[in-house]
Amino acid sequence: MKWYSISVFMIFALFQSLSAAPAVSLSGTVTKSGGGAVKDVTVTLAGVGGISATTDASGKFTLDNGLTSIMPSAQTQPLTFHLNGKELFIQSAEKELSGTVSIYSSEGKRVSSVDFKQTNGASGAILLPALSAGLNLLKITTNGRTYTGPLLQLPNQSARLQGTSSTSMSNQLGLFRSTAAMADAIVDTLITKKSGFTDKRTPISSYISSNLSITMDSIVMATCNATTLKAAGSCRSNHQILLGTALPASNLPALAAQEFNFVTPENEMKWDAVEGSEGNFSFGSADNIVSWAQQNNMKIKGHCLVWHNQLPSWVSSITTRDRLLAVMKKHIETVMGHFGSKLAAWDVVNESISTDSDVGTGNAQMRPSVFYKLLGEDFIPTAFKYARDYADSHNMQSMKLYYNDYSIDADNDKSRFLHTKIKQWLAAGAPIDGIGFQMHIGPPNNIPTVQSVKDNMDYYTSLGLDVLISEWDINLCGSKVTSAQQLEFFHGITSVCVNNPKCTAITFWGVNDGNSWLNGFSGSLCNGSSSQSLLFNNGQKKPTYTEVLNGLNGK
């Protein structure tokens, strides 16, 4: 076990420095984009109640809850503490050890208390209860001595209880992070608010940091009175949102051109449609959509270059790495080359992560597609590199390249797994410009909350990526989502995009309810009936339309 290898160091560190350390001590400076300090910004944490700070004239703040780790003096025998999930182990040189372990919320309320007794200085597991997300305080009273210190739980991850930062173990009662926590080290969200500015939510990986640098975006939330979706999305000069719809070549209604300025071909650019047999490319119906969109001044996103579905069997039956790499490269280059800069963006990789269920829970892993099986997860950075190199060397430097997936729009196993992977792929140089949240809400996919969509969007944009809502529909079949909830989601999530300057597009997966893919998709619980999942029915605007329009107008 890794733990033993550092416990020696920990004991040493405890003898070295038993001084008090703050539970929360965050300081830094807030500036606005383009430079300049921002005064009177309120700084709070999402997971820790009861503390806030305000920036001074030079934009500086200190957020400190005055709570300190307390150790008995260095002369008494130290304890070491180890957390494994929710199990706390206490070790001591003393033979008899008994006492109480209590958990306090960050506001000082006692949440729970567990008595323990042990012999031979070796501890059995003391089971800690589920805690509220964010920072909690641990207090251990044993053999007449009291130890207190910070203890935190990663948001919505009840199974992962952590000691705080491993970098200053001497101050942390000997608790430290597990390897799993290291991989995805976000512990909380620092919120900076100032009226006239878009709130900034910054993921933080430690409660102790002295030189945070935060840039606020100078967006004044304009209220607009636009009367079409595309006009509402363009009503703020400093944050333009493209409004899109998926369309099949067989049905290109005038209504789509009135309301939308962005198009995704629903099926016509998928691998089976453009390269059904090896090297025989056919672009007829895709070209029809492209020329229709161009005539109507609409931008176009290509969908999609590398995906396990709608993939011809001549590709899925390839058995060697070199051949698949060559085939993938040729496909990407030929398809991108055909449409060239008529397209503004491409979904380069679609749906490369799987879980036990489509709602994104359980056993998140790389999907065992032919691409993953033969090329490993490297197929993703590689596909992006092929696409970027081709675009840049063919005068398409402004082409945006996206990773697109379902059930990644809010907190769940799949989105957490993707967070970690995207960070790794970016670090390895994958030229990813943005993430498409398909946002198929309801059966067969997940049902998020507005707040978790916001937090998740903030996560990606704080990595410097754009985000898009790329295939939005909200399915009422199966009564998993009520129509009231549907309206709330359409308004709330639209507002989330409006409030995040790096949310660049919202695309609905179809115009009219009657044409929704969900109506005939197994798993949607529709069985042929209408999913009622879109903004129009037979060309008429629905209440869902009004919610989205109001959200875009900042109302």
Ligand code: XIL
């Ligand atoms: C769907 C189309 O809408 C259907 O017409 C087709 O039969 C199956 O694919 N995620 C995606 C889209 O990325 O390409 C899918 O589109 C819907 C789910």
